[in-house]
Amino acid sequence: MRIQLANPRGFCAGVDRAIEIVERALDIFGAPIYVRHEVVHNTYVVNCLKKNGAIFVEELSEIPDDATVIFSAHGVSQAVQNEAKSRQLKVFDATCPLVTKVHMEVSRYAQKNINVILIGHTGHPEVDGTMGQFDSDLAQIFLVENTSDVENLDINNRVELAYVTQTTLSVDDTKDIISKLKNKFPNIQGPKKDDICYATQNRQDAIKSLTHSCELILVVGSPNSSNSNRLKELAIKNNIPGYLVDNAEELKKEWFKNIETVGLSAGASAPELLVDDVIKKIKEWFGAELSSDSGPKENIIFQLPKDLR
Numbered sequence: 001m002r003i004q005l006a007n008p009r010g011f012c013a014g015v016d017r018a019i020e021i022v023e024r025a026l027d028i029f030g031a032p033i034y035v036r037h038e039v040v041h042n043t044y045v046v047n048c049l050k051k052n053g054a055i056f057v058e059e060l061s062e063i064p065d066d067a068t069v070i071f072s073a074h075g076v077s078q079a080v081q082n083e084a085k086s087r088q089l090k091v092f093d094a095t096c097p098l099v100t101k102v103h104m105e106v107s108r109y110a111q112k113n114i115n116v117i118l119i120g121h122t123g124h125p126e127v128d129g130t131m132g133q134f135d136s137d138l139a140q141i142f143l144v145e146n147t148s149d150v151e152n153l154d155i156n157n158r159v160e161l162a163y164v165t166q167t168t169l170s171v172d173d174t175k176d177i178i179s180k181l182k183n184k185f186p187n188i189q190g191p192k193k194d195d196i197c198y199a200t201q202n203r204q205d206a207i208k209s210l211t212h213s214c215e216l217i218l219v220v221g222s223p224n225s226s227n228s229n230r231l232k233e234l235a236i237k238n239n240i241p242g243y244l245v246d247n248a249e250e251l252k253k254e255w256f257k258n259i260e261t262v263g264l265s266a267g268a269s270a271p272e273l274l275v276d277d278v279i280k281k282i283k284e285w286f287g288a289e290l291s292s293d294s295g296p297k298e299n300i301i302f303q304l305p306k307d308l309r
């Protein structure tokens, strides 16, 4: 058996920065540090930070006055930002700068009273944060998840309209949704390139490349990680069995029956040490050899907030 590693895989610049923000805040200010929502969607990462004194909450109301709070990489709405300000909480914002870019697009459209269609997944914290950037009495923001949602959109064709997207979507599905939007609303405005981030794009390209040579694809990532789920789905869409595993303990021997080459990747929030554990387990079971795909080099680094540098 052979294990073929996807390249690139695992941590992106936004996740690196978000985790470092929590770690540095703990070092500088000491525990407890409150984090609104899982700073990144990975069980292992969150448990490690908890051990070091981070307390994860879903709402600011769970945080005492005078506390230090970190907003997760997925971003928050203006209402949450305002609540933190009015309570004078010390805030470090770990929102990925690429999510902030989408926030700024939405808020600019709202200022001009241009209606916005956000392509994204209902209930995902990034979507809640982005929807919550839209503040206008004369225009509205709408959420669509798929092409049938576009068909059902009931918006007057004469109003000014723009679209933005969640950063971690399926590149192919989003293309279809955008083309449907452009058909239905020929004057719709959009970003020059859609808002799907470089890390999502590169990891999906790497999975596509694995589908040419592998009979099974494993993605290391937590069940609530959007970009990890999209990687698994991409394998399945290309008729290759794909599984998402949070760690090596979740592997099942029966998946490997009659498999010669296993593709292995990791979502943008999954640490490499979990990939190493998966490799170790497959080697233990089947004595597999390891090879790595070539892929684009990622050298993007996002700066930390000033007080944490």
Ligand code: SF4
Pocket (backbone or CB within 6 Å): 012, 013, 014, 015, 073, 096, 097, 098, 099, 167, 168, 197, 198, 199, 200, 227, 268
């Ligand atoms: S997946 Fe993309 S948008 Fe999300 S944190 Fe990473 S770089 Fe930022």
